Amino acid sequence: MNKKFLSAILFGALMVTSTGTFVSCKDYDDDIDQINNTLNDLKSQIAALQTAVDNGDYVTGITKTADGKGMTFTFSKGSPVTVTLDVKDGEAGAPGTPGKDAQQVTVDEKTGELKIDGEGTGIFPTKDAAKAPVKADGGYWYTLNEKGEYVNTNIPVSGITVSGSEADGYTLTVYDAKGTPQVIELPTASSLISEIEFVGYRSYTGTNVSKENGFVPMHQGAVTYKAFRVASSEPMKNWKGNKAKLKAGDVTVAYNTNGLVARITPNNIDASTLKFSLVNSKNAAAPLTVSLSEFTNGDAALTRAASKNGMYNVNFACEVIGNVPAADIDNSAWEKKFGTSTKPILFGLTSSTLPSKFDVAMESQTDAMSINKVKIDDTTNGTDITATDPTATPAGNPHKIESNKTYTLSLEEAAFVYDSYLEFQEDQALYWKIEYNQADAPMSFTVKRMPDSQTPATINITVHYAQMDGIVGRKVVSVTPQTNLNGIQLSDMKKLDIVAADANDLSKNSITVPLSKMVEALGNDGYITWKADADLTKTSTLAYGNIYIIGDNNAPIADTYVVTFLKSDGKITTNAAEAASVRFTFKNNAAITLDQNYVATINFASNKVDKYYGNIVNTVYFPLSFSIPAFTDLLQKDENVFMDEKQEVASAYMLEKYDETASGEWTSTYKFKGAFKNLAANVAKGFTFTFALDNDANNKPADNKTSADLALIAAGSYNSTATTSVAVTAANANDVAITLRNDYKAKSYGKALTVKVTAPKYVGVYTYDATSFKIKVLSPIKEGKFMAEGGAVKIAATGTTDITKNNVWGETSGAQRYELFYGASKKQDGTFDNAWSRKDIKGVKFSSDGIKFTVENEDGVPTKAQLNADGTTKVESTITLRAVGNKGDRSKLKVAVTDNWNYTIEKEVDVVVE
Numbered sequence: 046m047n048k049k050f051l052s053a054i055l056f057g058a059l060m061v062t063s064t065g066t067f068v069s070c071k072d073y074d075d076d077i078d079q080i081n082n083t084l085n086d087l088k089s090q091i092a093a094l095q096t097a098v099d100n101g102d103y104v105t106g107i108t109k110t111a112d113g114k115g116m117t118f119t120f121s122k123g124s125p126v127t128v129t130l131d132v133k134d135g136e137a138g139a140p141g142t143p144g145k146d147a148q149q150v151t152v153d154e155k156t157g158e159l160k161i162d163g164e165g166t167g168i169f170p171t172k173d174a175a176k177a178p179v180k181a182d183g184g185y186w187y188t189l190n191e192k193g194e195y196v197n198t199n200i201p202v203s204g205i206t207v208s209g210s211e212a213d214g215y216t217l218t219v220y221d222a223k224g225t226p227q228v229i230e231l232p233t234a235s236s237l238i239s240e241i242e243f244v245g246y247r248s249y250t251g252t253n254v255s256k257e258n259g260f261v262p263m264h265q266g267a268v269t270y271k272a273f274r275v276a277s278s279e280p281m282k283n284w285k286g287n288k289a290k291l292k293a294g295d296v297t298v299a300y301n302t303n304g305l306v307a308r309i310t311p312n313n314i315d316a317s318t319l320k321f322s323l324v325n326s327k328n329a330a331a332p333l334t335v336s337l338s339e340f341t342n343g344d345a346a347l348t349r350a351a352s353k354n355g356m357y358n359v360n361f362a363c364e365v366i367g368n369v370p371a372a373d374i375d376n377s378a379w380e381k382k383f384g385t386s387t388k389p390i391l392f393g394l395t396s397s398t399l400p401s402k403f404d405v406a407m408e409s410q411t412d413a414m415s416i417n418k419v420k421i422d423d424t425t426n427g428t429d430i431t432a433t434d435p436t437a438t439p440a441g442n443p444h445k446i447e448s449n450k451t452y453t454l455s456l457e458e459a460a461f462v463y464d465s466y467l468e469f470q471e472d473q474a475l476y477w478k479i480e481y482n483q484a485d486a487p488m489s490f491t492v493k494r495m496p497d498s499q500t501p502a503t504i505n506i507t508v509h510y511a512q513m514d515g516i517v518g519r520k521v522v523s524v525t526p527q528t529n530l531n532g533i534q535l536s537d538m539k540k541l542d543i544v545a546a547d548a549n550d551l552s553k554n555s556i557t558v559p560l561s562k563m564v565e566a567l568g569n570d571g572y573i574t575w576k577a578d579a580d581l582t583k584t585s586t587l588a589y590g591n592i593y594i595i596g597d598n599n600a601p602i603a604d605t606y607v608v609t610f611l612k613s614d615g616k617i618t619t620n621a622a623e624a625a626s627v628r629f630t631f632k633n634n635a636a637i638t639l640d641q642n643y644v645a646t647i648n649f650a651s652n653k654v655d656k657y658y659g660n661i662v663n664t665v666y667f668p669l670s671f672s673i674p675a676f677t678d679l680l681q682k683d684e685n686v687f688m689d690e691k692q693e694v695a696s697a698y699m700l701e702k703y704d705e706t707a708s709g710e711w712t713s714t715y716k717f718k719g720a721f722k723n724l725a726a727n728v729a730k731g732f733t734f735t736f737a738l739d740n741d742a743n744n745k746p747a748d749n750k751t752s753a754d755l756a757l758i759a760a761g762s763y764n765s766t767a768t769t770s771v772a773v774t775a776a777n778a779n780d781v782a783i784t785l786r787n788d789y790k791a792k793s794y795g796k797a798l799t800v801k802v803t804a805p806k807y808v809g810v811y812t813y814d815a816t817s818f819k820i821k822v823l824s825p826i827k828e829g830k831f832m833a834e835g836g837a838v839k840i841a842a843t844g845t846t847d848i849t850k851n852n853v854w855g856e857t858s859g860a861q862r863y864e865l866f867y868g869a870s871k872k873q874d875g876t877f878d879n880a881w882s883r884k885d886i887k888g889v890k891f892s893s894d895g896i897k898f899t900v901e902n903e904d905g906v907p908t909k910a911q912l913n914a915d916g917t918t919k920v921e922s923t924i925t926l927r928a929v930g931n932k933g934d935r936s937k938l939k940v941a942v943t944d945n946w947n948y949t950i951e952k953e954v955d956v957v958v959e
Contacts, residue, residue, distance in 0.1 A: 247304025
């Protein structure tokens with residue numbers, strides 16, 4: 046019997062080379078847990094990986110699953126995908142049941158033959174107490190020979206292998222039990238980079254430079270540097286900072302990138318997570334560490350983040366070079382590494398193997414090292430401390446800080462600073478509950494305790510720093526914590542759908558947010574203090590700057606809104622003790638940027654001088670967004686009129702008489718309200734625009750004429766004096782129409798004329814993109830057809846046959862039946878007379894070719910009906926047909942209907958002689 050079988054699931058080591066190393070799975074007891082419940086088999090797992098790649102995503106990490114039988118791929122945007130084989134391994138002496146993806150590898154107990162999936166291989170591994178008889182390596186099964194060596198059987202192993210690297214991307218290969226591979230290429234951020242280019246310098250101030258689009262060109266600017274050699278190890282002997290102590294002979298370099306900016310293509314990858322280096326044309330790396338951070342066009346703190354436009358700030362950090370002789374640190378020796386200002390060695394930025402152009406020049410800096418001040422909360426405050434007493438009082442007034450807010454200190458000329466950290470007096474740190482984590486944030490701190498009196502208290506902070514040359518120094522800054530009740534979010538996202546409203550109407554375009562969450566967060570004592578100290582007269586007046594709304598782009602909304610505080614009954618109040626909610630009402634006199642979210646912030650002003658930080662009792666906020674109706678919801682095309690697939694052309698069937706020409710014809714007029722749903726109602730909401738016929742000389746629909754040559758647009762009067770454009774308003778929306786010019790109506794009928802929608806606005810301030818559509822003016826009768834009972838008109842072979850409305854009739858373009866014969870029509874005096882069945886019919890005629898039958902009526906016009914006094918029909922209107930051929934003959938009855946727009950439909954129906 047078989048001793049045991051193994052199920053192999055194999056993983057390649059993640060290496061820089063493209064070759065994977067296989068490792069056999071040795072868990073024989075447990076089934077694989079379903080790591081991803083939605084990817085429950087190997088096929089769907091592989092499909093999920095392929096879908097992620099096809100959607101432009103890329104791999105950010107690969108890890109083995111906890112049981113060692115699968116691999117999890119994390120992606121930059123999508124959810125992680127786990128790939129695992131369904132394997133179940135048998136116990137020794139009992140084969141068990143393999144999983145559907147398992148490859149059964151057995152050694153026959155009697156014969157010692159190696160079997161794959163129950164089939165003999167003719168291979169007999171050597172038995173060895175210390176070594177396994179079979180192992181997997183490099184995608185193949187190996188067996189032990191009598192020399193104690195493993196020999197390749199050339200039998201492939203089913204399983205999974207991943208090879209490659211972050212630089213080149215990864216290759217996933219899945220082998221089935223027959224060794225057939227399925228390969229998926231998995232890109233990474235590095236492997237996707239197609240171009241690295243330098244944009245320029247934002248802040249280079251050398252001579253004879255000029256900016257182009259805000260940047261100094263690469264050939265005019267440079268990165269400046271200054272090298273330092275540590276003369277003695279003594280100054281840093283007792284250094285307590287995070288970095289290693291500098292020793293005599295160490296060399297450090299201070300770099301100023303002067304706002305160097307690079308662009309990485311494509312822009313959908315996060316280049317800030319990748320490793321970059323600066324290399325010269327000989328591929329020698331500069332002695333520095335390169336990182337990319339979010340592009341900023343100013344001096345704001347840099348963060349590691351992806352850039353929407355592919356632009357990044359390029360940052361350099363010093364690498365310590367040890368044991369450099371003093372003779373090798375003078376300028377001439379160091380310039381051998383970077384070149385001189387006249388003959389610079391140019392460097393390029395590289396990630397993996399793709400370099401940028403060699404555009405970066407290095408320029409030696411002659412400025413003396415100067416560390417004079419400390420910056421806290423964008424305010425400089427500091428003095429040199431030469432005494433050893435850390436409690437020495439610094440010059441200047443203490444800087445006011447807010448309790449429970451984290452502050453970060455920085456040193457002036459930070460490029461010259463090798464390392465730094467903060468020190469607090471032990472008693473002050475305990476009393477003020479100062480939070481400080483030197484290991485993770487050596488220059489940041491938070492004061493957690495609030496002052497319990499109006500007497501300002503001072504905290505002295507010692508800033509220890511080590512310069513690039515190994516010299517250490519200290520500075521002391523003083524801060525004064527002030528009370529500030531924590532910022533509180535009043536509500537979840539509020540959305541305002543802007544509507545047309547009078548500027549003084551506070552009932553519309555308003556967002557009202559209750560203060561209940563603030564009251565709850567403050568607690569009983571805090572709320573009592575708030576009611577006593579908050580001054581709503583200063584808070585609600587925008588001029589005090591205590592209320593502001595900031596968008597995602599950090600731009601504020603202009604003061605086009607009114608803020609009021611309301612009592613529980615909805616009445617306005619300026620008494621904090623009565624305030625139950627706050628209302629923001631927005632005016633319609635300026636457009637708000639809509640494609641972003643905003644945060645409305647209220648700083649409640651204090652009526653107590655110097656008690657609160659910034660004289661603000663507390664801050665509340667809530668997120669909000671604004672929207673206006675979509676253009677397509679305001680100019681909403683009727684799908685029964687715009688019937689083409691892309692809804693670009695309106696088939697405009699005229700409905701009734703709107704005006705007439707000098708000759709008495711109805712004007713070929715179509716009102717736009719029939720093509721657009723709720724047109725008048727939407728215009729009344731504040732939607733304004735102009736319908737204008739296109740006069741582009743390159744767009745001539747008929748007779749070498751433009752749309753403006755062929756038609757008119759008017760509201761109320763549709764004769765030849767009308768114009769080619771009309772501004773649509775609430776007053777005329779139901780009447781605006783297009784009319785074909787009488788001189789060209791025959792040639793322009795049914796042609797796709799272009800109508801432009803210009804100057805579309807909402808409530809007078811929000812502008813939509815101009816657009817256009819096409820319209821074909823059509824007659825419902827001309828675009829219709831004729832029908833006969835049973836498919837053909839039947840006439841007798843001898844004598845005459847009267848044909849009535851029951852035998853033949855018409856259908857409009859909308860499949861509405863109408864009669865081709867006269868019927869009763871009630872006159873104003875109450876009597877009845879003959880008339881056509883539709884008001885838009887001018888006349889009906891029947892005819893034939895005279896070969897098989899003839900039409901006996903004069904001019905082919907149906908006889909008039911004989912009517913009773915009550916309008917009922919005594920004798921039907923008819924046409925009389927006479928057969929002149931033989932029984933069984935077939936022919937055509939010609940029918941012509943002319944409408945009151947003077948368009949005629951001429952078609953035939955079948956006639957059968959019986």
